[in-house]
Amino acid sequence: MLELRPTVVGAAGLVDDPLTASDATRAVEAVLARFLDAELRRTREVDPLFARDVAGRVSAFVRRGGKRLRTAFLWCGWRAAGGSDDPTAVLRTGAAIELLQACALLHDDLMDGSPLRRGAPAMHVDLACLHRTSRMSGSPESFAVAATVLAGDLALAWADDLLMETALGSPHGTRLYREWRAMRGEMAAGQYRDIHAQAVGTSGVDEALTIATLKSALYTVERPLALGASLTVADECVLDALRSAGRCAGLAFQLRDDLLGAFGDPSVTGKPAGDDLRTRKLTYLLAVAVELADTSGDKEDALALAPGPAYRSDDAVERMRAALERTGARAEVESKIKELVATSLWHFETTGADAAMRREFAAMLERASGVAPDHAGEGR
Missing domain, CATH: 1.10.600.10 (Farnesyl Diphosphate Synthase)
Structure with missing residues (x-):
């Protein structure tokens, strides 16, 4: 069971002092941090270059936050429908939604040619800069398009992995x-x-x-x-x-x-x-x-x-x-x-x-x- 704070989840798994949506959003941030840390370790074992250039950027983008509205509405739906026991599954689902949102934003900015996201360079702009500073051959823009598609795909894969793990462990899966x-x-x-x-x-x-x-x-x-x-x-x-x-x-x-x-x-x-x-x-x-x-x-x-x-x-x-x-x-x-x-x-x-x-x-x-x-x- 995920322990959020002593007054929220009791030993029996019942919510003694129900979380607000803001509390749940902060709890999802913690779930995301642990999940991303674990995925980055796994990605480094697969390939250190991909982990540094792509997975690390996806992780940083997700951690940079946003409105987290989807997580808040997820929590609200759970509570409105009578959810009151162990919140682990709903918090993990919230983390999966934030990863899916990362995929959507990365691809959306690429398709729209948007230069900024959350007050920082959009992923494709950042990756084009990486191409130039690393003095790679070919077009920085073409490289950035391809790498951003892969970055969005990775965020989607992480979202599906987390959601599926949650569904398999839930009676409501x-x-x-x-x-x-x-x-x-x-x-x-x-x-x-x-x-x-x-x-x-x-x-x-x-x-x-x-x-x-x-x-x-x-x-x-x-x-x-x-x-x-x-x-x-x-x-x-x-x-x-x-x-x-x-x-x-x-x-x-x-x-x-x-x-x-x-x-x-x-x-x-x-x-x-x-x-x-x-x-x-x-x-x-x-x-x-x-x-x-x-x-x-x-x-x-x-x-x-x-x-x-x-x-x-x-x-x-x-x-x-x-x-x-x-x-x-x-x-x-x-x-x-x-x-x-x-x-x-x-x-x-x-x-x-x-x-x-x-x-x-x-x-x-x-x-x-x-x-x-x-x-x-x-x-x-």
Whole structure:
């Protein structure tokens, strides 16, 4: 049994003073550290060069952290579904999710050509620098692409190893693995829909929502909540309520991310401002703006938002940003986020989770969406 602190897990394996999601996130950090240390030792035995150049960088990237939202929602799903005994399996599942997230981010930055992640050079940028400083032959960019693909693959392999070990040791392992398998497939499908929409210049609202659902809503909140619940004896009604709450919360998170991508402060987000606009990535924000510009007949804004060069100039990005404001798309997306947050909280309350858990979920919703729910279910 994983000992977290004396007042949390008693000798019989029962939680005497239930952890909060923040406590669980810190505990997952410890699980990750032990797992990564062990994997690095094994990797050095396989090949010291690969361990130094690739595995070491993946390990450092994972340890550098992030929001850890998926871990927090995983814990919330477990507690809302009645989880209260030994938390080892749910914490190990949280660590596996963080490794899967590392894979997704490494590959996503590579596909998008993003130079920064978490305030530091993205993996492909760092590996291109390694090529140059080591005076290797060939193209630094080609080397970096290949090595970053392998880095993401390694993170995915580590995630699957940890999840499978956890599933094999849990009485709920079959249900846990079903959720995990679905999440991996949805994540890949969402990523492909994203790059396909960008390649063909799609602007449709329905397509943007499909991408946001597959790539983010399911993967960020719905599946983590369901993964946590799958480690309990919760019935399908509770699982369905958590999935509905998670889908709405996940969409709210993605729409907030869209707004930050267009208007956010790089010193806060850790990513360059306007990257999505520069490449005209299809987001719900962009799709709404295009629809509003077409409906109003505003040719200037429609032209600024229309498909064009693969990479847009700073002036073109500023024109797009102004169009997002003038069309009313930014305000409409803010309104949609508030609606999704309220609906998510309503679904969560139908799980029968206690008032403390509902308050915690409401706080997590605010953290993910930037919107404070109107109420957190006190006294219900």
